Amino acid sequence: MGSSKLASLILMVIGVALVVWGNQQGAGAVEQVTEAVTGQKTDEVMMFYIAGAVSFVIGLLLFFRK
Numbered sequence: 001m002g003s004s005k006l007a008s009l010i011l012m013v014i015g016v017a018l019v020v021w022g023n024q025q026g027a028g029a030v031e032q033v034t035e036a037v038t039g040q041k042t043d044e045v046m047m048f049y050i051a052g053a054v055s056f057v058i059g060l061l062l063f064f065r066k
Helices: 003-026 029-038 043-064
Strands: none
Touching: 003 029, 003 043
């Protein structure tokens, strides 16, 4: 396994971890109240979701690149 494949796998794992962490952050009492009042997730939770998705997609693209 080349170093680029290893880096891509690490990026994908980090991406999944950030999404899971964001989901756990969103389950807190303050975030639930904020979502109930505004109808939106907090900025912090959204940043975890976005960063996780971007990291995963970049890792996926690097993994399947020839």
